[in-house]
Amino acid sequence: MATVIDGKAVAQTIRSEIADEVRLLSQKYGKVPGLAVVIVGNRKDSQSYVGMKRKACAELGIKSFDIDLPEQVSQAEVINQVHDLNANPDVHGILVQLPLPKHINEEKVLTEISIEKDVDGFHPLNIGKLAMKGRDPLFLPCTPKACIELLQRSGVSIKGKKAVVVGRSNIVGLPASLLLLKADATVTIVHSHTSQPESIIREADIVIAAAGQPMMIKGNWIKPGAAVIDVGTNAVDDPTKKSGYRLVGDVDFQEASKVAGWITPVPGGVGPMTVTMLLKNTLDGAKRDIEQNN
Numbered sequence: 001m002a003t004v005i006d007g008k009a010v011a012q013t014i015r016s017e018i019a020d021e022v023r024l025l026s027q028k029y030g031k032v033p034g035l036a037v038v039i040v041g042n043r044k045d046s047q048s049y050v051g052m053k054r055k056a057c058a059e060l061g062i063k064s065f066d067i068d069l070p071e072q073v074s075q076a077e078v079i080n081q082v083h084d085l086n087a088n089p090d091v092h093g094i095l096v097q098l099p100l101p102k103h104i105n106e107e108k109v110l111t112e113i114s115i116e117k118d119v120d121g122f123h124p125l126n127i128g129k130l131a132m133k134g135r136d137p138l139f140l141p142c143t144p145k146a147c148i149e150l151l152q153r154s155g156v157s158i159k160g161k162k163a164v165v166v167g168r169s170n171i172v173g174l175p176a177s178l179l180l181l182k183a184d185a186t187v188t189i190v191h192s193h194t195s196q197p198e199s200i201i202r203e204a205d206i207v208i209a210a211a212g213q214p215m216m217i218k219g220n221w222i223k224p225g226a227a228v229i230d231v232g233t234n235a236v237d238d239p240t241k242k243s244g245y246r247l248v249g250d251v252d253f254q255e256a257s258k259v260a261g262w263i264t265p266v267p268g269g270v271g272p273m274t275v276t277m278l279l280k281n282t283l284d285g286a287k288r289d290i291e292q293n294n
């Protein structure tokens, strides 16, 4: 049976490490990390993610700056707000909650975030540096960083291993594959046009699944002993639940946990780690700022 990687427990450990560092910064320099979260409109899921992020900041002593804009706000106004936050010395991280309403061009807004404050790690310059040998981005995207942190803290070695990433989105699959490559894995990316994904996945010592396809990866697709990180978070109907649904990953956990060496559950695996990595990025941004200005 696989070792189940407890993302909640790992996240809790990292959060207390962050809280300790925040306290030290405050005592030594009289400064605390600041995270600005910009949200446009009233989407329930976005409101709930943003609420989680703000609550987590409060718990760790990180100051949060709340920019709540109405659905009809113009793109120019969103960009103005980003510029103000870029100029605010108390803000070390800026996060624009996605998706934005259709009349606003996400790429244009995200590109305006100063790369020194790009705690989501989505700025093309940060992604570009992630892709280049010998360059280091200022921030790593949170979910892929969470996957690597879970592997490392579970004692899974990456160097020289065969890794397969399922999915190639800008926010998860692609940066996850670049991070694995930087950690010296041999990386293959599986996407929706890949034929016979099972034969490719079966070769992998490490699998990162981020396709958004409920339980697509079966137990017999997994190499015995492999480390399986399941990013997928899919709601499937479940009449036995009060809500009428439950969350499942991209991996068939019941089957795969009998074969894998390590596996993350859904929920309780990558999810709790993602917000934690955002807080870590904000702390790192503040430390870099203090180093440069003291």
Ligand code: NDP
Pocket: 143, 166, 167, 168, 169, 170, 171, 172, 173, 190, 191, 192, 193, 194, 197, 210, 211, 212, 213, 216, 231, 232, 233, 234, 270, 271, 274
């Ligand atoms: P996207 O929909 O943006 O990307 C999905 C990717 O998976 C695409 O590259 C797509 O390929 C590929 N794909 C889709 N179907 C298949 C298939 N049958 N076989 C192989 N590849 C396939 O999703 P995201 O990257 O944003 O998210 C992926 C999953 O991770 C979702 O379930 C999401 O909810 C979850 N998630 C979880 C987070 C967490 O913190 N736990 C954070 C972010 C996301 P193609 O490019 O060819 O279309």
